Amino acid sequence: MEAGLESVIAAHTVLSDVDGEAGRLVLRGATLESLAGVASFEEVCVRLWSGLAPVPVDGLKAALGAARVEVWSEVERLDDALAALPPVEGLRALMARLADGEDLPAALRITAAPAVFTGALLRRRAGRPALAPDPSAGHAADLLRMISGRAATPAQAAALDAYLVTVIDHGLNASTFAARVAASTRAGLVSAALAGISALKGPLHGGAPGPVIDMLDGIGSPGNARAWLEAALDRGDRLMGFGHRVYRVRDPRADALKGAIRRLGADEGRLALGEAVEAAALEILRTRKPDRPLETNVEFYTALLLEALGIPPEAFTCIFAAGRVAGWTAHAWEQVATGRLIRPRSIYVGPEPAPE
Numbered sequence: 001m002e003a004g005l006e007s008v009i010a011a012h013t014v015l016s017d018v019d020g021e022a023g024r025l026v027l028r029g030a031t032l033e034s035l036a037g038v039a040s041f042e043e044v045c046v047r048l049w050s051g052l053a054p055v056p057v058d059g060l061k062a063a064l065g066a067a068r069v070e071v072w073s074e075v076e077r078l079d080d081a082l083a084a085l086p087p088v089e090g091l092r093a094l095m096a097r098l099a100d101g102e103d104l105p106a107a108l109r110i111t112a113a114p115a116v117f118t119g120a121l122l123r124r125r126a127g128r129p130a131l132a133p134d135p136s137a138g139h140a141a142d143l144l145r146m147i148s149g150r151a152a153t154p155a156q157a158a159a160l161d162a163y164l165v166t167v168i169d170h171g172l173n174a175s176t177f178a179a180r181v182a183a184s185t186r187a188g189l190v191s192a193a194l195a196g197i198s199a200l201k202g203p204l205h206g207g208a209p210g211p212v213i214d215m216l217d218g219i220g221s222p223g224n225a226r227a228w229l230e231a232a233l234d235r236g237d238r239l240m241g242f243g244h245r246v247y248r249v250r251d252p253r254a255d256a257l258k259g260a261i262r263r264l265g266a267d268e269g270r271l272a273l274g275e276a277v278e279a280a281a282l283e284i285l286r287t288r289k290p291d292r293p294l295e296t297n298v299e300f301y302t303a304l305l306l307e308a309l310g311i312p313p314e315a316f317t318c319i320f321a322a323g324r325v326a327g328w329t330a331h332a333w334e335q336v337a338t339g340r341l342i343r344p345r346s347i348y349v350g351p352e353p354a355p356e
């Protein structure tokens, strides 16, 4: 028995394959490299959802646009207390208000929600009015506009599409497993996504990229990287954006996102700092942990890409959820189709009752 269930196989899935030795991610029969920066978020939703629900192959963009408008009604009830929460907690609270179900409309509502609610929460925190969705826009472009208030450039929309596709699904990661457990009780897709986002927000999973920005800001210039990183490790800290439960080589998503940053034409100085910190961190980790391959994971370049898109670090996990929610939904459907409740067992190691 391993506390982290590392060698437990808990599902058969057609959705994604994470090859930790080869550093390869397959999304329903296609490599990540063939999709990220090539296909839109909506197109990859169709890829994941087909066969699990009656997905409108040519109409998903319009259906998701209509769902953004549908969930917007919740924003009109957004109060100050909710807007004052950390964005990922505000997002979770707003998502919890959506009507639950296991059908395609429920899937569309919950997939539309992070894009609409994140912008509303961020703008309310900044004292600005929330912006209504544009159902005719692509999901990524509309998400960016609802945050910034400006139309996204094609390059920005393409970069966010590449990000959403890159994180859309990733085997039985912690949040997806949590979503499958909730779905297995027949609680519904909204409940599955709420379980997913609750697991996602922790710093060992989807909460890592905000602290990556803190690390880069703390280091400030490439020359400081080594001393800063050594001091962090001496304190017993983990370096955010490095290490992975499954990958023993570089996370392929890191390079997909680095490519997206380059295509976006983001600030060269910031990217150079990121590369210098990455190189120093990998060298130090290799020296300190020679027996444990620790490589760059998806969160390191997530931080740089989302920062370059003008998204504030406190909302990074919300944007992760905006992509991963489509994977949670597909896994929830797949789990429901098995007809089985997920219910493992434990070994009792507590005290025996006192003799009577």
Ligand code: ACO
Pocket (backbone or CB within 6 Å): 004, 203, 204, 205, 206, 208, 237, 238, 239, 240, 241, 242, 243, 244, 245, 246, 289, 292, 294, 297, 298, 299
């Ligand atoms: N920095 C420093 N040391 C590390 C790191 C790190 N980022 N990651 C692992 N280690 C060390 C551990 O301290 C441990 O050392 P020890 O044996 O001396 O105690 C050894 O490497 C093995 O670590 P495990 O805890 O067994 O690795 P696990 O598979 O449980 O961890 C995890 C995976 C949680 C991602 C870990 O690498 C980590 O905490 N990374 C930083 C947080 C992060 O970037 N999370 C995002 C992951 S990607 C995603 O979820 C989308």
